Amino acid sequence: MLRHLFISCLLIFSMTIQANETLYDVLSREDETTDYFKDVDFSKIELVQPESVDFLDVSFLNKVLKIDKEKSIFVPLELTNQELIALAAATSLGVIAFANDQQISDTVQQNQSVVADKITSVGNFIGETAFAYIAAGSYFLGVVMKDNKIKQAGLFIVGAELAQSIVTTAVKGVVGRSRPKENVGPYEFGNAGQKSFYSGHTATAFTLATVISETFKDDYPIVPYVAYGLASLTAYARVHGDNHWASDVLIGAIAGHLIAKLALSAFNQDLDRKGITITPEISPNGDSFRISVRWTPRSKKSIFN
Numbered sequence: 001m002l003r004h005l006f007i008s009c010l011l012i013f014s015m016t017i018q019a020n021e022t023l024y025d026v027l028s029r030e031d032e033t034t035d036y037f038k039d040v041d042f043s044k045i046e047l048v049q050p051e052s053v054d055f056l057d058v059s060f061l062n063k064v065l066k067i068d069k070e071k072s073i074f075v076p077l078e079l080t081n082q083e084l085i086a087l088a089a090a091t092s093l094g095v096i097a098f099a100n101d102q103q104i105s106d107t108v109q110q111n112q113s114v115v116a117d118k119i120t121s122v123g124n125f126i127g128e129t130a131f132a133y134i135a136a137g138s139y140f141l142g143v144v145m146k147d148n149k150i151k152q153a154g155l156f157i158v159g160a161e162l163a164q165s166i167v168t169t170a171v172k173g174v175v176g177r178s179r180p181k182e183n184v185g186p187y188e189f190g191n192a193g194q195k196s197f198y199s200g201h202t203a204t205a206f207t208l209a210t211v212i213s214e215t216f217k218d219d220y221p222i223v224p225y226v227a228y229g230l231a232s233l234t235a236y237a238r239v240h241g242d243n244h245w246a247s248d249v250l251i252g253a254i255a256g257h258l259i260a261k262l263a264l265s266a267f268n269q270d271l272d273r274k275g276i277t278i279t280p281e282i283s284p285n286g287d288s289f290r291i292s293v294r295w296t297p298r299s300k301k302s303i304f305n
Contacts, residue, residue, distance in 0.1 A: 090254035123237025127201030199252035206256030
């Protein structure tokens with residue numbers, strides 16, 4: 001895998017630094033212990049040049065890449081039919097909500113209560129910091145129980161949330177939609193520093209729910225209902241707290257779900273989707289390192305899916 005190459009380069013770098021430090025220490029002691037080195041002619045010391053060391057040769061990297069059968073990384077870029085249907089449904093609801101964002105926000109704000117406040121607190125926690133606790137807890141619990149599925153769930157949560165946060169941050173910066181609490185209406189876009197669209201908390205909650213659901217749904221069929229139900233509390237909380245419009249949370253929910261599904265496919269190297277394959281390579285003439293990116297069609301076994 002790529003990490004094999006990275007670790008090899010890291011070891012080589014650390015060995016080079018260590019060698020340089022050792023030589024520096026020896027040379028610096030010439031002034032401190034003159035008597036001990038009085039017969040040593042340091043001008044005649046020959047340093048080994050890095051290019052003359054075999055393990056730094058490009059051929060070594062080439063051998064590593066040939067041996068590593070898992071060096072390629074597949075990045076899926078295709079949605080399944082079910083996911084496309086979910087996207088279409090969420091988009092349709094989003095359009096309806098967008099046209100009624102102000103009315104929905106006003107209705108929610110007019111129906112504040114102690115119970116609603118408590119639900120909001122729980123929803124905000126799920127969409128803000130819960131994933132970190134669940135990811136760490138799953139990983140260490142999996143290690144202790146020697147359960148690889150639970151351990152992988154923790155790792156997948158971190159990876160999926162990272163992918164989701166990158167996409168969400170980019171979209172927020174480009175759209176620049178004003179939040180309800182700004183009192184400028186739901187249709188103010190392109191404002192620097194405004195990040196209402198789409199809801200990052202909701203996307204985080206639904207990314208978490210999707211990873212947990214996809215991991216444990218076969219063993220515990222009730223898990224998806226519980227996971228997505230709790231994630232929905234975050235969507236409500238963001239509207240209740242006057243942080244987002246209804247359309248923001250709807251799009252945030254479907255974005256978190258779909259990004260998590262694509263991330264899981266990437267982690268599992270699922271070739272049932274179209275996508276790109278990224279592979280480290282050595283150039284044909286063997287004098288340089290490069291990254292190859294190629295389009296990968298869907299595997300034949302799923303051609304009729």
